[in-house]
Amino acid sequence: MPDRRVVAAAATALALAVAGCSDDGSDAPATGGSAGTGSESAGGSTGGNAPFELVATDDLSVSPDGAEVLADCWNGICRWDAASGSLELVPDRGSVAVAPDWSTVATVDDADVVLEDLASGDTVTELAGLADDDVTDGSPVTAVAYSPDGELVAAAGLDDDGSGRLVVWSVDGAEEASYDTLGEVHRISFSPEGDRIATAGNGPVEVHDLATGESQELPSGDGGTVAWSADGALLLGPGADGQPSVWDAETWQLVAELRGTRLHEAAYAPTGTTLALTSLDETTVTVWDPDARRPMRLEGHTDDPGAVAWSPDGSVLYSVSADDGVLAWDPATGDAAATDFEVPAGR
Template sequence: MPDQRVVAATAVLLALTVAGCSDDRSDAPSTGGAGTGAGGTGTTGGSAAFELVATDDLSVSPDGGEVLADCWNGICRWDATDGTLELVPDRGSVAVAPDWSTVATVDDGTVVLEDLDSGETVAELTGLADDDVADGSPVTAVAYSPDGGLVAAAGTDDDGEGRLEVWSVDGAEEASFDTLGEVHRISISPEGNRIATAGNGPVEVHDLVKGESQELPSGQGGTVAWSADGARLLGVGADGQPAVWDAETWTLVAELRGTRLHEAAYAPDGGTVALTSLDGTAVTLWTPAKAAAEPRELAGHTDDPGAVAWSPDGSVLYSVSADDGVLAWDTATGERASTDFELPEGR
């Protein structure tokens, strides 16, 4: 059984180190970052040494009562009503189960599922190579399926080629796919039958039923996110912009020009996308089906936000940045929620 402190440290390095590598704010599209699951997964700029809160993933509990992210000194759990912080020290995560039963961490090339509350190891998922890397982990992205039954992780195979492994949560291997480039983001469809990936190669869709992979006409970096009904897939367009494809025909149905995609999450109703950009501190609400409608910008962050997450009923949107921590908005009005979320103590 892996030593818990080693696993936690590795997880935090995965989240924060790749975050620093991913945040290219030149005119070129981002190369992405260490990724997690549907809705989650982003990174933001700055050295890990100065990040109070990791920005690669943000999770809301099934009842909407808590918000979770990794912090520099442990897992941060906030009360969604009053913003009080409960720090779980000396632990980290790279993905959170939808029912909040377990979190995924990494130990070299092994994905370790731990009980969220107790920290006990529940399963060890093997199959990715334990490649030597300069820092961080050879596992570059992890995600749970929306029903919590599957876990997918990206890394390399024994020949050093890009690899996507899929397991059931009890550790049984379900599928394995080659990937084009290093994968930094994974999102599993609501039906659990398709997996979208993004990274320093194109957006790809891997079909668990057919055992086939499809490359989409896309750029590099950004993230991937399925709509709630699985009918649409959001990813990065050829020029770095948010793009939406029809998930049956794979035709491009919408794009948001003038924005470079960082992180994104579909609202529970599937119509609105919350996204962050590589070019500013605002969080954007975009409705792809309403091409003429102007996106709404939610201002409040003082540094660049990463991951975004919706409350289960879609009434509140949360976002996270390294220095500000978690902010919340009323999605009906676009106004900042009154809750102030405590920050962890500084280094």
């Protein structure tokens, strides 16, 4: 059940279709055809009667210098000036993941992942492999992610018997690794060193080691997302009841959990153990440091926020919802930033 576009409408549909199904099992809002958006999710079916979304909520990216914020919108890729909030629309394009250096974006063409130049839209590389001898039906891609150094891309898909598959390529198109997965993967996250990959979906959280080829299944629930701390020592994912749960990334012992919250999207701050996260069916954004303080709830969205992202220095937190678009916060105080981010015009 996907949470979740090669024209804007088709692009937003993978953004909205790559976001796929929602974690609660209902169809995610979507428009257009079947392509995708989101750094860590793609594929799935869209709901024909789903409400219209101005901005896709499955992914949010901040430029390496902190000057811009990017998300998919219903009519293209939206790029906001982080200081002024002004919007630049890249029309009739979409993405399912954004390279860390903002050089390329990933899109999906059937079972292939296509890397496009962010500025020009030209194809840079086509990554094939999900439709191999074991996966012959051209399975839809359900999740895509770049490694932190931008040298690797991982994507997940399904074959016709419902078994899952995760493939890792170098950005020049060479297949580096392949893993079977326990169910459909909706979220992929590389460790900071790029040597391990965590996945979440309609099965348990799994961790795949690129050096050894081994896979680890965690005692977890389904849905939600996965995120690594900046030092790679901690992994966040959904607990047995969907609550945000933190594991030690060496022993895999549970070290913290946030009861009473159902994990949707999350991101660790650039340093330390502070997390920003959103929850299904709540309009608040939560800032949580299990080591330092009680959760702080940020009020301001009028509809459910999805993805969250930090500025490179951790001084600004961004969140996105379908109707409100992007909001910015001071994560230290919980105050809303003065910047008013322009919302794309409706159809």
